[in-house]
Amino acid sequence: xxxxxxxxxHVSVSEGALVLLRCNYSxxxxxxxxxxxxxxxxxxxxxxxxxxxxxxxxxxxxFEAEFKKSETSFxxxxxxxxxxxxxxxxxxxKIDTGRRALTFGSGTRLQVQP
Amino acid sequence: xAGVTQTPKFRVLKTGQSMTLLCAQxxxxxYMYWYRQDxxxxxxxxxxxxxxxxxxxxxxxxxxxxxxLKKQNFLxxxxxxxxxxxSVYFCASRNPDTEAFxxxxxxxxxx
Numbered sequence: 001x002x003x004x005x006x007x008x009x010h011v012s013v014s015e016g017a018l019v020l021l022r023c024n025y026s027x028x029x030x031x032x033x034x035x036x037x038x039x040x041x042x043x044x045x046x047x048x049x050x051x052x053x054x055x056x057x058x059x060x061x062x063f064e065a066e067f068k069k070s071e072t073s074f075x076x077x078x079x080x081x082x083x084x085x086x087x088x089x090x091x092x093x094k095i096d097t098g099r100r101a102l103t104f105g106s107g108t109r110l111q112v113q114p
Numbered sequence: 115x116a117g118v119t120q121t122p123k124f125r126v127l128k129t130g131q132s133m134t135l136l137c138a139q140x141x142x143x144x145y146m147y148w149y150r151q152d153x154x155x156x157x158x159x160x161x162x163x164x165x166x167x168x169x170x171x172x173x174x175x176x177x178x179x180x181x182x183l184k185k186q187n188f189l190x191x192x193x194x195x196x197x198x199x200x201s202v203y204f205c206a207s208r209n210p211d212t213e214a215f216x217x218x219x220x221x222x223x224x225x
Binding site: 105 | 118145147149154155156157158159162164172204206210213214216217218219
């Protein structure tokens with residue numbers, strides 16, 4: 001079975017500070033991993049994805065994530081937070097067998113303080 | 115290019131009423147999904163389809179039915195709505211080699 005755990009349902013940072021959102025997965029086979037962002041009253045938008053190529057993945061809006069197999073982690077980072085980054089972020093995993101659907105974490109709401 | 119369109123965007127139902135949510139995609143995607151989003155629980159898969167005329171159960175299928183008579187449309191039905199079905203519903207679609215694209219969501223309240 002596959003699952004995704006996001007540590008911290010709420011994260012607050014100051015504008016200009018480092019953003020770190022944590023995601024750990026469990027999977028018995030190599031996974032595909034994704035980060036999605038959801039702005040208020042909107043659908044989910046893809047930030048970045050890992051598909052077994054480079055372990056450091058760069059996404060939109062200055063975000064990146066590093067796949068660490070030994071730690072089963074796929075943490076999302078951004079060097080300098082902007083007010084417009086305030087949103088909810090979801091980590092998701094897809095295994096290429098069976099259901100062919102994404103399994104989502106419970107989400108982390110990012111607040112950016114001025 | 116509209117992408118994934120969900121209809122309606124908001125709805126209030128009384129307990130026991132029925133309704134159908136429509137999802138339409140114009141990207142010729144093979145796979146389509148219905149998720150529900152509840153606070154602190156992320157998105158949970160209700161039903162999905164891997165092609166026209168096919169459907170399958172996800173994690174939380176009870177109380178819902180789906181149909182995919184046309185490739186571009188995926189309908190989610192509630193036969194007898196319950197307050198526990200108050201949620202935000204998202205439709206998504208993709209091809210095997212693409213990421214999932216999401217609709218804007220349907221906010222459903224069952225009173």
